[in-house]
Amino acid sequence: xxxxxxxxxxxxxxxxxxxxxxxxxxxxxxxxxxxxxxxxxxxxxxxxxxxxxxxxxxxxxxxxxxxxxxxxxxxxxxxxxxxxxxxxxxxxxxxxxxxxxxxxxxxxxxxxxxxxxxxxxxxxxxxxxxxxxxxxxxxxxxxxxxxxxxxxxxxxxxxxxxxxxxxxxxxxxx
Numbered sequence: 656x657x658x659x660x661x662x663x664x665x666x667x668x669x670x671x672x673x674x675x676x677x678x679x680x681x682x683x684x685x686x687x688x689x690x691x692x693x694x695x696x697x698x699x700x701x702x703x704x705x706x707x708x709x710x711x712x713x714x715x716x717x718x719x720x721x722x723x724x725x726x727x728x729x730x731x732x733x734x735x736x737x738x739x740x741x742x743x744x745x746x747x748x749x750x751x752x753x754x755x756x757x758x759x760x761x762x763x764x765x766x767x768x769x770x771x772x773x774x775x776x777x778x779x780x781x782x783x784x785x786x787x788x789x790x791x792x793x794x795x796x797x798x799x800x801x802x803x804x805x806x807x808x809x810x811x812x813x814x815x816x817x818x819x820x821x822x823x824x825x826x827x828x829x
Contacts, residue, residue: 739793782805
């Protein structure tokens with residue numbers, strides 16, 4: 656008789672346990688699905704607000720690269736006197752000032768892109784310093800002319816960085 660009662664109890668509890676297990680499994684799946692949905696909606700809302708900021712950062716950095724492009728920089732910043740070292744310092748000061756003005760934009764772009772921009776800036780500064788050390792250049796006007804003529808022969812670092820920046824923007828926009 657005890658075995659019959661235990662068997663009868665097992666017949667009643669086994670389906671209840673199976674039903675409870677299935678219900679628990681479906682409830683867990685539902686909760687996980689809702690969590691993923693909520694996370695997706697939150698990410699989409701964040702992207703809606705962050706995309707304009709990222710695009711603005713890319714625009715500002717493109718403008719930065721254009722402004723430190725030696726061909727444009729040398730036209731915009733004229734020498735104050737004939738001293739080539741003073742002109743070198745003036746050019747580097749303008750580049751550093753532009754850089755500091757756009758320093759916060761790095762939080763909106765990839766590390767690779769930021770590295771390209773810093774490399775372009777440093778390459779231009781190094782090129783200006785190297786050209787200034789040339790003893791055959793007597794004054795600021797000749798320094799300006801030499802830097803511009805060198806640019807016509809080589810692709811500038813700013814153009815390389817700008818190309819990379821544009822490719823990253825096209826990836827962001829899809």
